[in-house]
Amino acid sequence: MKTILKSIFAFLVTATFLVSCAPTEAGKETRGNAKGAISGSAAEKTYVAPGKYDSHYAFISGGFSGQLAVYGLPSGRLFRVIPVFSQDPEKGYGYNEETKPMLMTSHGFVPWGDSHHPDISQTNGTVDGRWVFINENNTPRIARISLKTFETEEIIEIPNSAGNHSSSFVTENSEYVVAGTRFAVPIPQRDISIKDYKGNFKASLSFLKIDKESGHMNIAFQIRMPGFNYDLSHPGRGKSHGWFFFSTYNTEEANTLLEVNASQNDKDYIAAINWKKIEEYVANGGGKKEPARYAHNLWNDDAHSATSTIEKQVLVVEPKDVPGAIYFLPTAKSPHGCDVDPTGEYIIGNGKLAAAMTVHSFTKMQKAIKDKAFDGDAYGIPIIKFEAVNYGVLDQPGLGPLHTEFDTRGNAYTTFFISSEVVKWNIKDLKVIDRHAVYYSVGHLMIPGGNSRTPDDKYLVAMNKITKDRYLPTGPEVCQSAQLFDISGEKMELLLDFPTIGEPHYAAGIAADKIMGKTTKIYKLSENKHPDAVKSEAETKVVRKGNEVHIYMSMIRSHFSPDNIEGVRAGDKVFFHITNLEQDYDVPHGFSMIGANTSELLVMPGRTATVIWEPKEVGVWPFYCTDFCSALHQEMQGYVRVSAKGANTPLTYTLDSDVPGAEEE
Amino acid sequence: MKKSQLLMFVGALLLGALYLFPLWKITLIAPQYPEPLGLNIHITHLSDGVQYNDVKNIDLLNHYIGMAHLPTEENVAKKEVKPFIEFTIFPIVIGVMIALGILVAFKGNKKWYLYWLIIMILLGIAGLTDFYLWLDTYGHNLDPNAILKITDKVTGKPMGYQPPFFGYKKLLNFEVYSYPALGAYFIAAGMALSFLAFITGKKETK
Numbered sequence: 001m002k003t004i005l006k007s008i009f010a011f012l013v014t015a016t017f018l019v020s021c022a023p024t025e026a027g028k029e030t031r032g033n034a035k036g037a038i039s040g041s042a043a044e045k046t047y048v049a050p051g052k053y054d055s056h057y058a059f060i061s062g063g064f065s066g067q068l069a070v071y072g073l074p075s076g077r078l079f080r081v082i083p084v085f086s087q088d089p090e091k092g093y094g095y096n097e098e099t100k101p102m103l104m105t106s107h108g109f110v111p112w113g114d115s116h117h118p119d120i121s122q123t124n125g126t127v128d129g130r131w132v133f134i135n136e137n138n139t140p141r142i143a144r145i146s147l148k149t150f151e152t153e154e155i156i157e158i159p160n161s162a163g164n165h166s167s168s169f170v171t172e173n174s175e176y177v178v179a180g181t182r183f184a185v186p187i188p189q190r191d192i193s194i195k196d197y198k199g200n201f202k203a204s205l206s207f208l209k210i211d212k213e214s215g216h217m218n219i220a221f222q223i224r225m226p227g228f229n230y231d232l233s234h235p236g237r238g239k240s241h242g243w244f245f246f247s248t249y250n251t252e253e254a255n256t257l258l259e260v261n262a263s264q265n266d267k268d269y270i271a272a273i274n275w276k277k278i279e280e281y282v283a284n285g286g287g288k289k290e291p292a293r294y295a296h297n298l299w300n301d302d303a304h305s306a307t308s309t310i311e312k313q314v315l316v317v318e319p320k321d322v323p324g325a326i327y328f329l330p331t332a333k334s335p336h337g338c339d340v341d342p343t344g345e346y347i348i349g350n351g352k353l354a355a356a357m358t359v360h361s362f363t364k365m366q367k368a369i370k371d372k373a374f375d376g377d378a379y380g381i382p383i384i385k386f387e388a389v390n391y392g393v394l395d396q397p398g399l400g401p402l403h404t405e406f407d408t409r410g411n412a413y414t415t416f417f418i419s420s421e422v423v424k425w426n427i428k429d430l431k432v433i434d435r436h437a438v439y440y441s442v443g444h445l446m447i448p449g450g451n452s453r454t455p456d457d458k459y460l461v462a463m464n465k466i467t468k469d470r471y472l473p474t475g476p477e478v479c480q481s482a483q484l485f486d487i488s489g490e491k492m493e494l495l496l497d498f499p500t501i502g503e504p505h506y507a508a509g510i511a512a513d514k515i516m517g518k519t520t521k522i523y524k525l526s527e528n529k530h531p532d533a534v535k536s537e538a539e540t541k542v543v544r545k546g547n548e549v550h551i552y553m554s555m556i557r558s559h560f561s562p563d564n565i566e567g568v569r570a571g572d573k574v575f576f577h578i579t580n581l582e583q584d585y586d587v588p589h590g591f592s593m594i595g596a597n598t599s600e601l602l603v604m605p606g607r608t609a610t611v612i613w614e615p616k617e618v619g620v621w622p623f624y625c626t627d628f629c630s631a632l633h634q635e636m637q638g639y640v641r642v643s644a645k646g647a648n649t650p651l652t653y654t655l656d657s658d659v660p661g662a663e664e665e
Numbered sequence: 666m667k668k669s670q671l672l673m674f675v676g677a678l679l680l681g682a683l684y685l686f687p688l689w690k691i692t693l694i695a696p697q698y699p700e701p702l703g704l705n706i707h708i709t710h711l712s713d714g715v716q717y718n719d720v721k722n723i724d725l726l727n728h729y730i731g732m733a734h735l736p737t738e739e740n741v742a743k744k745e746v747k748p749f750i751e752f753t754i755f756p757i758v759i760g761v762m763i764a765l766g767i768l769v770a771f772k773g774n775k776k777w778y779l780y781w782l783i784i785m786i787l788l789g790i791a792g793l794t795d796f797y798l799w800l801d802t803y804g805h806n807l808d809p810n811a812i813l814k815i816t817d818k819v820t821g822k823p824m825g826y827q828p829p830f831f832g833y834k835k836l837l838n839f840e841v842y843s844y845p846a847l848g849a850y851f852i853a854a855g856m857a858l859s860f861l862a863f864i865t866g867k868k869e870t871k
Contacts, residue, residue: 583721584722584725585716
């Protein structure tokens with residue numbers, strides 16, 4: 001009997017062992033459990049009941065979609081995709097006549113962009129919810145988005161730059177938003193051999209002044225830097241306010257096979273820029289105005305239209321002309337993120353290739369500068385001795401450190417791309433406290449108010465480059481994702497996965513109450529200064545100017561005025577200038593015209609927008625409202641009669657068989 | 666000046682608040698209007714009760730059921746609707762009553778306080794009757810070409826949309842509330858003061 005029991009026991013042990021080793025469903029379950037040991041309360045912590053609000057807004061970069069997505073935290077619900085650098089036919093952005101100028105550049109109209117690092121404006125080191133800025137990497141640009149209207153209000157191109165990656169971070173009183181250069185280029189651009197990179201290619205670090213009231217940006221000065229690759233940046237804050245820090249790689253100045261040739265130096269640099277000093281230098285007439293060509297696009301909310309202007313010059317500052325303003329801090333191998341803790345004391349280089357976190361001390365840096373503790377220079381810029389500036393190194397906390405954010409309790413949270421995890425560590429002790437796997441290959445992470453003196457440190461959002469098997473598959477192209485953690489405790493707790501649009505580079509988060517309640521609900525008709533607006537149906541009309549036909553149309557529940565138009569001829573260029581007369585919240589109307597070679601219009605209450613239609617064929621062509629506006633939405637439609645070229649059909653326009661606004665009876 | 670005179674004087678002046686504050690307020694709540702729409706009825710005009718543009722938005726919704734346009738200045742100017750004669754009469758009547766009240770106060774005759782109050786009560790009844798009739802007309806005088814025509818299940822006649830005279834009523838998707846507004850409370854206070862003046866006056870003569 002004992003033997004039988006023993007053998008049964010042995011069998012069970014073996015079977016259990018085999019089952020647990022088998023790379024089968026059982027294995028999947030094990031991995032499932034490891035998915036962050038989601039505790040029972042995670043669902044409760046992310047559940048926002050129907051009709052209730054999220055506690056935070058998260059503005060997550062749309063990456064190569066060129067847009068900016070607005071999510072709620074902790075639910076991970078997507079509210080809106082704000083079109084910024086790419087055309088968006090859903091909203092007519094970049095298609096209608098009013099918004100086309102927003103996408104103008106010195107290279108002409110560019111319908112697409114690669115958006116990267118959103119950052120919210122600040123007052124006294126705290127995010128204030130007025131604007132969110134975001135950079136475009138490919139055609140270097142910075143955009144400013146209003147957090148009243150959630151629309152792009154301004155886009156400025158950055159001249160003498162390529163790969164605007166170390167951007168668009170804001171100083172603690174929104175004095176400046178910065179742009180950098182990831183790809184050094186000949187400045188000014190000229191026809192030279194790529195092999196002549198070293199010494200000939202240059203980089204620009206641009207400081208854009210933000211107007212305190214309007215938010216309007218202008219390039220205050222551009223620092224002409226050695227031709228390294230400026231990867232990321234962050235402003236000093238608190239005690240280090242007045243400084244800006246940029247990480248660099250390719251200090252080797254390689255121009256080909258960078259993955260090898262730019263990975264030779266054990267240390268690259270963090271460039272420390274005393275922008276207050278340069279600001280002073282510029283205020284005293286310093287710098288040189290150089291010719292340049294860059295677009296400056298500005299949205300006017302009263303005129304409901306954008307204008308694009310080509311700016312012709314930029315103020316350039318050479319580092320040698322402002323001694324004591326720029327230093328290089330040696331930092332472990334090809335640092336990616338360059339992050340400053342909430343106190344402003346620690347400047348952290350995320351040593352992508354060294355698997356080390358270099359922590360520099362601002363206090364030590366100041367002493368080193370005073371003592372001239374330099375280790376030579378690069379193109380005349382002093383290199384501070386590593387020991388003289390370094391607070392310490394956190395060695396091998398994981399593989400491929402990319403970015404770090406902070407809580408208010410002295411801890412840092414770093415993403416590790418290669419080992420696919422987030423690591424929590426204490427800055428002062430340089431000790432790892434906790435680590436948590438993410439799925440998979442995390443890039444940036446975000447704690448609301450992350451780039452400020454006052455992080456709102458309840459949540460952390462990790463943004464992943466790869467999802468593989470995390471969601472239902474959708475063919476070869478699968479979503480990228482964000483993962484939400486609760487970081488209020490000692491251990492990080494994974495709460496939620498949610499998919500994102502495009503590639504989520506950085507994100508910016510803010511408490512909801514700093515924005516909601518201030519958002520625009522309608523545009524007042526009485527304040528509409530669009531030159532082609534109509535304020536009432538009585539003002540609607542159709543005017544022919546040569547082969548152009550201008551239709552000044554209104555929309556209100558549930559009809560267009562006029563809705564019967566005759567006398568248009570094939571080959572005409574028809575402008576629909578359409579005003580939404582509604583003055584009620586959430587009553588937009590859409591407009592689409594059969595055969596128009598462009599997008600629809602989506603017109604918010606009180607707003608005017610214009611779309612062009614070039615009818616080619618004779619016939620009677622309908623148009624309709626695309627946004628389900630009311631119970632009579634399906635009835636919101638009309639016709640345009642198109643006669644042959646040269647026909648003499650009289651130009652008429654009516655609503656209910658009368659000229660709109662004509663006295664009844 | 667005696668205490669009763671002062672009371673009567675203040676009571677009469679309180680009516681002046683009607684030139685500033687609405688007399689009545691109708692509030693409409695619907696699933697699509699979690700923030701309600703509101704219509705303030707003043708002695709001289711209509712105004713937005715809750716949010717910007719409420720009057721126009723209510724007017725816009727009314728067209729679905731074929732209700733006549735509201736007598737706003739803009740609609741009158743566009744000849745969409747006849748002017749609302751009460752908006753001319755009411756301010757005159759109130760002005761006259763204030764003047765009478767002040768005269769009565771100076772005269773200091775307690776009986777006259779009471780007469781003033783009785784006139785006010787009669788005017789009040791007349792005003793409320795007029796208001797009821799106005800609501801009734803609006804609720805039933807519907808455009809035969811209205812978009813929505815609903816038959817009342819009970820009467821078999823076209824459904825009327827008369828808002829409640831006082832209190833609550835469900836009208837299609839809207840929950841409608843109709844209550845006196847700040848101005849009405851001033852009238853009530855004015856009338857109460859005139860009555861108090863009468864009582865006080867009686868004591869003073871003793």
